[in-house]
Amino acid sequence: MAKTKIAFFCTACGHESPKWMGKCPSCGEWNTLVEELVQKSSGTKDLIDDLVHRDSGRKKTFPQLLQDIVPGQNSRSDTRDGELNRVLGGGLVSGSLVLIGGQPGIGKSTLLLQLAMRYGKTVLYVSGEESEEQIQMRAQRITGDGSQCFIYTETDLTEILSQALKMKPALIIIDSIQTVGNGNIESAPGSITQIRECTAQFQKFAKETNIPVVLIGHITKEGGLAGPKVLEHIVDVVLQFEGDQNNIYRVLRTTKNRFGSTDELAIYSMDAGGLREILNPSEMLISQSDEDLSGTAVACAVEGLRPLLLETQALVTPTVYGTPQRSATGYDARRLSMILAVLEKRCGLPFGSRDVFLNLVGGIKISDPAIDLAVVIALISSLQDISIGKNICFAAEIGLTGEIRGVPRIEQRVQEAARLGFDTMYISKYSPTIKVPGIHVKLISKLEDIFQEIFG
Numbered sequence: 001m002a003k004t005k006i007a008f009f010c011t012a013c014g015h016e017s018p019k020w021m022g023k024c025p026s027c028g029e030w031n032t033l034v035e036e037l038v039q040k041s042s043g044t045k046d047l048i049d050d051l052v053h054r055d056s057g058r059k060k061t062f063p064q065l066l067q068d069i070v071p072g073q074n075s076r077s078d079t080r081d082g083e084l085n086r087v088l089g090g091g092l093v094s095g096s097l098v099l100i101g102g103q104p105g106i107g108k109s110t111l112l113l114q115l116a117m118r119y120g121k122t123v124l125y126v127s128g129e130e131s132e133e134q135i136q137m138r139a140q141r142i143t144g145d146g147s148q149c150f151i152y153t154e155t156d157l158t159e160i161l162s163q164a165l166k167m168k169p170a171l172i173i174i175d176s177i178q179t180v181g182n183g184n185i186e187s188a189p190g191s192i193t194q195i196r197e198c199t200a201q202f203q204k205f206a207k208e209t210n211i212p213v214v215l216i217g218h219i220t221k222e223g224g225l226a227g228p229k230v231l232e233h234i235v236d237v238v239l240q241f242e243g244d245q246n247n248i249y250r251v252l253r254t255t256k257n258r259f260g261s262t263d264e265l266a267i268y269s270m271d272a273g274g275l276r277e278i279l280n281p282s283e284m285l286i287s288q289s290d291e292d293l294s295g296t297a298v299a300c301a302v303e304g305l306r307p308l309l310l311e312t313q314a315l316v317t318p319t320v321y322g323t324p325q326r327s328a329t330g331y332d333a334r335r336l337s338m339i340l341a342v343l344e345k346r347c348g349l350p351f352g353s354r355d356v357f358l359n360l361v362g363g364i365k366i367s368d369p370a371i372d373l374a375v376v377i378a379l380i381s382s383l384q385d386i387s388i389g390k391n392i393c394f395a396a397e398i399g400l401t402g403e404i405r406g407v408p409r410i411e412q413r414v415q416e417a418a419r420l421g422f423d424t425m426y427i428s429k430y431s432p433t434i435k436v437p438g439i440h441v442k443l444i445s446k447l448e449d450i451f452q453e454i455f456g
């Protein structure tokens with residue numbers, strides 16, 4: 001009989017402690033330790049060994065010279081979804097363990113069921129959250145063949161692994177890792193010990209069999225993946241599915257990728273037929289109104305490796321109550337405060353007595369500082385109630401002294417703006433010289449200069 005004991009685990013970093021503490025000694029977070037039952041037994045460690053090498057004995061590995069390693073073992077397979085291929089760095093690598101995190105209802109199950117139905121090879125879709133009928137109902141809405149997709153509603157790790165070994169599918173999807181549990185461990189599914197153990201077993205399974213495994217992970221209120229950070233260390237790729245529940249656009253970002261860049265980004269729209277790839281994101285991020293309205297300006301940002309034009313909207317009104325309100329959607333609120341302070345100091349604009357609301361159209365979050373200049377223009381445009389032309393766009397960062405700084409990939413940005421029919425673009429004077437037919441590129445060096453040129 002295996003012994004059980006009580007231990008405390010940090011939900012942020014996975015640190016184990018024999019007693020409860022207010023502050024985690026490993027990561028320094030407060031109030032993150034939770035109580036769990038753990039089993040002192042090594043019986044769970046060799047689950048895969050038992051299953052895989054039941055007859056053949058433990059496979060031995062030997063040190064190999066770098067140049068002697070045969071390529072092709074990490075071959076990538078096409079997911080039949082251009083956007084997903086892009087974030088994975090060119091396709092799903094065999095033997096890899098991928099984790100997709102996101103808030104409830106964002107579309108994780110839809111995305112992966114779509115992948116399972118379109119993959120074109122045998123897929124085992126393990127669901128611990130929904131019944132077969134529920135999944136079938138969802139599948140009816142999605143276009144895809146689905147003739148090689150097996151649905152398996154099971155939550156026991158040993159059952160899932162032995163079934164997977166029997167079937168040898170080309171891909172395994174686990175919806176979700178929080179529902180899977182190893183019967184040999186006494187803590188409940190979803191607890192840190194279980195998540196850690198099951199993820200480690202799937203990792204081992206993927207490496208031994210060369211079958212890629214995709215896990216769905218829930219995220220906590222704070223936006224981190226539920227379960228300790230160690231989960232992110234075990235897996236090869238971490239994708240984050242985000243978006244505004246009230247908006248149809250969804251963004252899939254790579255936050256870790258052992259086989260490619262983490263700069264990539266995929267954009268989907270969720271409609272009646274599932275998730276649809278957005279091939280031309282710029283068109284959706286600019287509002288369709290024909291009128292010239294004050295408080296809007298178009299920025300050319302680069303997310304991942306793609307340029308996209310997006311509209312920034314600002315509303316500036318006199319403050320009624322004591323402290324002015326500042327609110328930003330899709331843009332860093334601290335950066336907004338910094339920009340308002342720079343505008344007040346350099347251009348003498350009275351933002352200190354105004355409420356300021358800022359919004360990026362489409363419900364998308366952008367961290368590229370190149371949208372600063374468009375934010376500035378939208379703010380001044382709203383403050384002074386002067387609209388700027390619809391054919392102008394901006395790409396530059398603002399410094400604390402009011403200087404207009406250059407941003408990378410400027411040529412790509414100007415080309416994208418020209419392609420979408422913009423005739424004037426303001427960029428930093430310190431950018432390399434660019435000539436693109438059909439668009440007039442204006443160079444500026446100071447905030448005061450652009451203020452004079454557009455609103456003067």
Ligand code: TYD
Nearest residue numbers: 104105106107108109110141271272273274
């Ligand atoms: P789901 O994949 O269940 O989210 P998650 O697994 O991340 O919790 O997505 C659920 C939402 O997606 C649900 O609110 C309905 C919506 N949806 C559509 O709009 N169209 C569709 O074709 C499908 C399948 C779902």
Ligand code: MG
Nearest residue numbers: 108109129175
């Ligand atoms: Mg789901």
